[in-house]
Amino acid sequence: MRLFDPHIHMTSRTTDDYAAMRAAGVRALVEPSFWLGQPRTSVGSFVDYFDALIGWEPFRAAQFGISHHCAVALNPKEANDPRCREVLDLLPRYLVKDRVVAVGEIGYDSMTPEEDTAFAAQLALAVRHDLPVLVHTPHRDKASGTRRTLDVVRESGIAPERVVVDHLNELTVAAVLDAGCWAGFSVYPQTKMDEHRMVTLLREYGLERILVNSAADWGRSDPLKTRATADTMLASGFTTADVERVMWHNPVAFYGQSGRLDLTGPAPDIGESHEGNSIERGPRPAARTAAG
Amino acid sequence: MIDALHDTLAARLPAPQWERLGQWRRRVSESPHDVREFFPRAGREIGRGDLVGPAETGHPCRGWRTDDAARTLLLAALPQRGDDLVAELRWLYETGDAAERHAVLRSLDPLDLRADTDTLDGALPLVHDALRANDLRMVTAAVGDYTARHLPAPAWRHAVLKCVFTGIPLSAVSGLDERADPELLRMLNDFAAERTAAGRAVPPDVATFLRAHPAP
Structure with missing residues (x-):
């Protein structure tokens, strides 16, 4: 089984997670920029984060x-901090990089005027750099926040098929699909969405323009939820081709709109050749680091 | 080396990519700041992957990637020399992704060897930065000929030791036989003793090297 997690924060995860994800079938992922739990106090912290x-x-x-790509943005929460707003000026430098396949996560947290400004500015950056966009919907007041999100997306002039609106649920999915955007679902151990509800939604809304992710981060979350959803789909009568469609071809189609998705091998861009031997080819011990 | 990279790219790039690289090089020679626009795009717009196949033994560009070679030609087209060139290399390295940093490191040797320029030893801070990295691609790119010529002995010995610790083959280290000194041999022998005491294997290339260079 081949899985693509279209939204996961690996910076917060361990090498054990990477090993378990690989064993579960994950071969590619996109890591959007988000906040780190602890608020950042300067632009320099973002430089180091984006560089990583x-x-x-x-x-x-x-x-x-596992092939790693990322999305870069000033997240909605920190868009409210005047110390971080200059990050917007920094973004063009990153939006031209090879492995940056989207602008994200942008959108609303508390729906403040500062978030309005950052959201609109970053949608414009996505248009200018010809990149798709990953939009986060607020956890509080989600239905209203999602409607407003779709209004802002519409006003920006970006093509709706280049936008995924994420963290959806039973009450927000229809409006997003009707608007022509992609619908993203974050399958979590307790909150947001679970794999059984997800399968019910797939039955109701079909497989087109649907992305399923684990959105695993530094909180209580599970990087294997893409696999759990795939297993639940199969147990519920979906075919392996259906699973492949939702869990691989859909994310490839969405992020492929960047023209920068590089899935040429299980570990692209790695492997410094010395005398014809690649030091990174083949499995490496999980715990090996420069500390030996 | 720059001539070899030029001729090999000319022969192996598809015509549109070679043409585009030519346009970029002309632009950069007249308007040096534009290198910052082209440098990040070189991988996806000019080419990636090995420039020379592993079977082509003896080819002067062996071990070069196409994107590294293209970026090196771009840097070679810059009009700056000396400290001004180093300043631009530093900007490109510090704002670069992994592939761009790799290319800057690979370019140091050919740029340093150009006949029309002073030595580029001012770029050593970039080598030090790469040697502190945990990304083995950076460490590997930082132990080339430029480093062999310029890095002071204490840092150079530790660079060799870091390669040994991280599994980068000693064959990747330029100038090893020429620069190996008694202190490096002591460090490598201590490393081998530590591994043996822990019941772990001494990497075969290290064992071979130590047999060929008995401790004084």
């Missing part, structure tokens, strides 16, 4: 045969 997303984290993922 286009440097260290793809290397870490490749050690487990």
Whole structure:
């Protein structure tokens, strides 16, 4: 089984997670930029974070045969902090990088005027850089926040099929699909969405323009929820082709709109050749680091 | 080396990509700041992957990736020399993703060897940065000929030791036989003793090297 997790924060996960994901079938993922639990107090913290997303984290993922791409943005929560707002000026530098396949996560947290400004500015950046967008919907006041999100997306002029609106549920999915956007679902151990509800939604709404992710991060979450959803689909009568469609072809189609998705091998971009031997080819011990 | 990269890319890139690289090089020679626009795009718009096949023994560009070679030609087209060139290399490295940083590191040797320029030893801080990285691609790119020529002995010995610790083959380290000194041999012998005491294997290339260089 081949899985693509279209939204997971690997920076917060361990090498054990990478090993378990690989064993479960995960071969590719996209790591959107988000907040880190602890608020950042300067633009420099974002520079280091973004640099890790286009440097260290793809290397870490490749050690487990997983292709890592990312989305870069100022997240809605920290868009409210005046110390972080200059991050918007920094983004163009990152939006031209090879492994940056989207702008995200952007959207609303508390629906403040500051969030309005950052959201609109970053939608414009996505249009300018010809990149798809990953939009986070607020956890509080979600239905109203989702409606407003779709209004802002419409006003921005971006093509709706280049936008995924994420963290949806039974009450928000219809409006997003009707608007022509992709619908993202974050399958969580307790909150957001679970795999059984997810399968019910797939029956009702079909497989087109649906993305299923684990959105695993530093909180209580599970990087194997993509696999759990795939298993639940099969147990509920969906075919392996259906699973492949939702869990692989859909994310490839969505992020492929960037023109930068590189899935040429299980571990692309890795493997410095020396005398014809690649030091990164084949499995590497999970715990091996530069500390030996 | 730059001539070899030029001729190999000319022969092996598809015509549209070679043409585009030519346009970029002309732009950069007249308007150096534009290198910052082209440098990140070189992988996806010019080419990636090995420039020379593993079977082509003796080819002067062996071990070069197409994106590294293309970026090196771009840097070679810059009009700056000396400290001004180093400043631009530093900007591109510090704002680069892994592939761009790799290319800057790979470019140091050919740029340093150009006949029309002073030595580029001012770029050593980039090598130090790469040697502190945990990303083995960076460490590997940082133990090339430029480093062999310029890195002071204490840092160079630790670079060799880091390769040994992280599984980068000693064959990747430029100038190893020429620069190996008694202190490096002591460090490698201590490493081998530590591994043996722990019941772990000494990597075969290290064992071979130590047999060929008996401790004084």
